[in-house]
Amino acid sequence: MINAFAAFEAKGELRPFEYEPGPLKPDEVEIDVQYCGICHSDLSVIDNEWGMTQYPVVPGHEVVGKIADVGVSVNHLTVGQSVGLGWHAGYCNECTPCRSGDHNLCANAQATIIGHHGGFAEKVRATANSVIPIPEGVELESAGPLFCGGITVFNPLVQFDIKPTDKVAVIGIGGLGHMALMFLNAWGCEVTAFTSSEAKREAALRLGAHHTLNSRDEQEIQTAAGYFDMIISTVNVKLDWNRFLGTLKPRGRLHFVGATLEPLDIGVFSLIGGQRSISGSPVGSPSTIARMLEFASLHNIKPVIEKFSFNAINEAISRLRNGKALYRIVLYR
Numbered sequence: 001m002i003n004a005f006a007a008f009e010a011k012g013e014l015r016p017f018e019y020e021p022g023p024l025k026p027d028e029v030e031i032d033v034q035y036c037g038i039c040h041s042d043l044s045v046i047d048n049e050w051g052m053t054q055y056p057v058v059p060g061h062e063v064v065g066k067i068a069d070v071g072v073s074v075n076h077l078t079v080g081q082s083v084g085l086g087w088h089a090g091y092c093n094e095c096t097p098c099r100s101g102d103h104n105l106c107a108n109a110q111a112t113i114i115g116h117h118g119g120f121a122e123k124v125r126a127t128a129n130s131v132i133p134i135p136e137g138v139e140l141e142s143a144g145p146l147f148c149g150g151i152t153v154f155n156p157l158v159q160f161d162i163k164p165t166d167k168v169a170v171i172g173i174g175g176l177g178h179m180a181l182m183f184l185n186a187w188g189c190e191v192t193a194f195t196s197s198e199a200k201r202e203a204a205l206r207l208g209a210h211h212t213l214n215s216r217d218e219q220e221i222q223t224a225a226g227y228f229d230m231i232i233s234t235v236n237v238k239l240d241w242n243r244f245l246g247t248l249k250p251r252g253r254l255h256f257v258g259a260t261l262e263p264l265d266i267g268v269f270s271l272i273g274g275q276r277s278i279s280g281s282p283v284g285s286p287s288t289i290a291r292m293l294e295f296a297s298l299h300n301i302k303p304v305i306e307k308f309s310f311n312a313i314n315e316a317i318s319r320l321r322n323g324k325a326l327y328r329i330v331l332y333r
């Protein structure tokens with residue numbers, strides 16, 4: 001039996017839950033969970049915001065732990081190895097995206113916490129190609145958030161071939177945004193944070209921003225007209241997107257990784273005029289996750305975390321719900 005924490009209804013507290021995982025499949029591994037980050041998507045799934053939650057649900061998809069067991073056909077992972085598991089716990093491996101290395105775009109991928117029990121548990125299982133070894137030099141206790149939030153903001157740098165000479169801005173300095181500032185700074189870019197308060201301004205500069213702009217100050221934003229190659233939005237609220245579009249260079253890109261539920265309200269002329277783009281992307285493929293981990297190791301990138309014991313899981317969740325987390329919460333065993 002696997003001991004876990006599960007939500008039994010929308011917005012419900014997490015309570016201890018035991019399940020029988022059955023025999024380990026040939027292509028699966030079992031991970032002893034040491035740490036697990038809490039992501040906003042865990043809250044969305046607990047609350048059934050997306051209408052696809054299956055209760056009882058064991059959330060947790062920023063897992064760090066050690067391989068406890070490997071299926072008979074798994075050759076590249078060994079018992080005792082430090083690994084991580086993110087949003088996906090398996091892929092179809094047969095579709096064109098999977099066969100092109102874009103597993104993260106697989107329409108039939110298995111989400112770790114939808115119809116599958118996740119990492120708020122002693123153990124979690126996943127197919128081996130969704131489980132990524134953690135290289136030496138990556139601090140384990142803060143690594144969990146890299147596997148969902150981190151890869152979500154790292155992936156666009158790879159997908160859109162961001163160069164060290166590029167000027168990149170980040171909207172929203174929270175769980176995702178603070179990691180975006182660290183990655184962009186280490187990537188060599190000139191980094192700007194859009195912030196809305198003096199406290200956040202100072203934090204953004206500490207985290208890796210070279211400049212800040214007050215996102216509520218129309219005049220200040222106009223000083224950056226035509227300035228950025230890319231803006232990455234990590235927020236999940238509606239903003240005046242046209243205001244941000246004006247700060248993009250010709251061929252610039254406003255890229256969404258934060259899930260704003262309200263439709264975008266975009267003046268199409270600001271896209272046509274400068275041949276600008278609007279885009280979005282999810283987490284990254286296994287190979288991009290591995291690349292991010294090597295980069296994090298080389299540049300000593302560590303998410304800024306608050307630690308809670310698994311026994312304080314409901315307290316940790318309510319801190320995240322109240323928007324108090326600085327910047328990511330990690331549960332430890």
Ligand SMILES: [Zn+2]
Pocket residue numbers: 091092093094095096097098099103106107108109
């Ligand atoms: Zn596929």
Ligand SMILES: [Zn+2]
Pocket residue numbers: 039040041042061087148149
């Ligand atoms: Zn997530």
